[in-house]
Amino acid sequence: MSVAKKEYKRVTVKSLIDMKKRGEKISMLTAYDYTMAKIVDGAGIDVILVGDSASNVMAGHETTLPITLDQMIYHASSVIRAIERALVVVDLPFGSYQSDPKEALRSAIRIMKESGGHAVKMEGGKEVKESIKRILHAGIPVMGHLGLTPQSIYKFGTYTVRAKEEQEAQRLKEDALMLEKAGCFAIVLEKIPAKLAQEVAQSVSIPVIGIGAGAGVDGQVLVTHDMVGMTHEFNPRFLRRYMNLYEEMTNAFTQYGEDVKSGDFPNDSEQY
Numbered sequence: 001m002s003v004a005k006k007e008y009k010r011v012t013v014k015s016l017i018d019m020k021k022r023g024e025k026i027s028m029l030t031a032y033d034y035t036m037a038k039i040v041d042g043a044g045i046d047v048i049l050v051g052d053s054a055s056n057v058m059a060g061h062e063t064t065l066p067i068t069l070d071q072m073i074y075h076a077s078s079v080i081r082a083i084e085r086a087l088v089v090v091d092l093p094f095g096s097y098q099s100d101p102k103e104a105l106r107s108a109i110r111i112m113k114e115s116g117g118h119a120v121k122m123e124g125g126k127e128v129k130e131s132i133k134r135i136l137h138a139g140i141p142v143m144g145h146l147g148l149t150p151q152s153i154y155k156f157g158t159y160t161v162r163a164k165e166e167q168e169a170q171r172l173k174e175d176a177l178m179l180e181k182a183g184c185f186a187i188v189l190e191k192i193p194a195k196l197a198q199e200v201a202q203s204v205s206i207p208v209i210g211i212g213a214g215a216g217v218d219g220q221v222l223v224t225h226d227m228v229g230m231t232h233e234f235n236p237r238f239l240r241r242y243m244n245l246y247e248e249m250t251n252a253f254t255q256y257g258e259d260v261k262s263g264d265f266p267n268d269s270e271q272y
């Protein structure tokens with residue numbers, strides 16, 4: 001059992017801030033359904049992110065933009081039913097918070113009420129400041145997300161490393177300080193230079209969780225389907241694959257198909 005699992009019976013936003021203070025790294029993985037969430041939670045992962053990456057991973061869309069608030073609530077409520085320990089953070093999907101703070105608050109309230117999630121995550125810096133403040137004011141914890149923000153993919157044009165240029169790096173540092181000041185309990189930094197991510201993590205007192213942001217931050221997040229190798233076409237440098245489930249599952253399905261065709265399955269002990 002991990003140190004954190006023994007230390008925290010239930011992970012809260014406060015536990016994450018304590019972990020940063022104590023220098024204990026935070027583990028975070030995605031889940032979008034009951035079965036996967038149960039395994040991830042049982043393994044002692046601190047935070048489960050019901051990411052809008054469900055749009056890619058579960059629905060096969062090219063981007064995260066098409067997933068709806070109703071679909072996020074469906075995924076999040078399935079995850080919540082499985083959880084005993086992890087903090088569950090739910091992405092506010094594209095189009096559910098960008099137009100104005102009132103709409104952002106309505107969307108966040110729907111997530112909290114209808115899914116039972118514990119916090120929401122939103123992409124962006126000063127452009128979403130008022131919405132973040134409004135949501136926080138209602139007592140809903142908010143995790144920020146800076147760097148590569150996939151909901152803005154059509155503005156960026158590519159999924160390459162962000163904030164390599166001084167001007168963008170400076171803006172990111174300012175946005176991180178703004179998110180902390182506004183009251184966010186943590187920030188995700190996606191695909192930015194490791195040195196910049198470390199500098200940001202050292203400049204704020206809230207936890208900074210990286211994906212493709214190096215080792216100098218307070219925790220790491222990966223998309224579960226990628227790290228267990230269920231997906232195999234997406235191969236960024238930051239992705240460590242702990243399994244090759246794509247191959248193992250393909251072998252299992254092939255074998256099952258052959259066994260059914262040959263009449264080997266079911267055998268005498270597999271029937272009533």
Ligand code: KIV
Nearest residue numbers: 030051052053188221
């Ligand atoms: O949606 C998601 O999975 C995310 C992570 C990549 C941080 O936002």
